[in-house]
Amino acid sequence: MHEVRKIRKPIYAAAGLLLLSAGLTFAVVSALSQSIRPLPPLADKQQLTEQRLQVEQPAVSAPALPEAAASLPVPPVKQSASVPKVGQAVEQPLTPSTPAVEAALVQDTRRQPLNGAIVADFGWLHHAVYQDWRFHTGIDIAGTPGQPVRAAASGRIVNVMTDNQLGLMLVMESG
Numbered sequence: 001m002h003e004v005r006k007i008r009k010p011i012y013a014a015a016g017l018l019l020l021s022a023g024l025t026f027a028v029v030s031a032l033s034q035s036i037r038p039l040p041p042l043a044d045k046q047q048l049t050e051q052r053l054q055v056e057q058p059a060v061s062a063p064a065l066p067e068a069a070a071s072l073p074v075p076p077v078k079q080s081a082s083v084p085k086v087g088q089a090v091e092q093p094l095t096p097s098t099p100a101v102e103a104a105l106v107q108d109t110r111r112q113p114l115n116g117a118i119v120a121d122f123g124w125l126h127h128a129v130y131q132d133w134r135f136h137t138g139i140d141i142a143g144t145p146g147q148p149v150r151a152a153a154s155g156r157i158v159n160v161m162t163d164n165q166l167g168l169m170l171v172m173e174s175g
Contacts (some may be wrong), residue, residue: 113152114141138171 120140127134143149155174162168 111150111152112141113150114143114147116142116144116147118142 118139119142120136122136122139124133125136126132149170151172151174153174155172157170158173159171160169
């Protein structure tokens with residue numbers, strides 16, 4: 001009988017910890033689900049006081065040059081006999097010569113979706129309320145109610161939701 005008590009005590013402790021963890025998990029999930037509510041129907045036509053647009057932009061990285069290549073001598077540039085003068089038309093079209101130039105030209109087609117100040121930039125930001133560092137996956141642009149918001153690039157809308165802290169959020173995937 002003494003052996004049975006020794007076995008039951010760890011089982012009761014494990015069962016208690018399991019119930020405690022299940023209760024805490026339920027509390028966290030229910031608290032998080034209350035912070036996001038669905039969008040109001042369009043028929044209400046409510047005035048929105050604040051709108052934020054989060055657009056994820058892919059990071060463009062230039063290839064790193066090896067140190068040995070940076071120390072190589074650069075050959076002198078040959079001057080051609082027919083250099084066009086200022087204001088003279090040039091017959092040869094300009095074409096991008098490297099993938100980096102092409103990537104820069106493609107990136108220039110993006111535009112800011114809203115005319116306003118950027119209040120939160122992409123990257124690591126220090127949260128003023130929680131006093132910790134968080135990674136911000138988009139940009140936040142300050143606007144005024146009724147101000148038009150354009151698409152920064154072609155893409156599709158992934159999610160539209162109303163958040164208690166951020167207001168109306170539109171998440172767009174653009175490549």
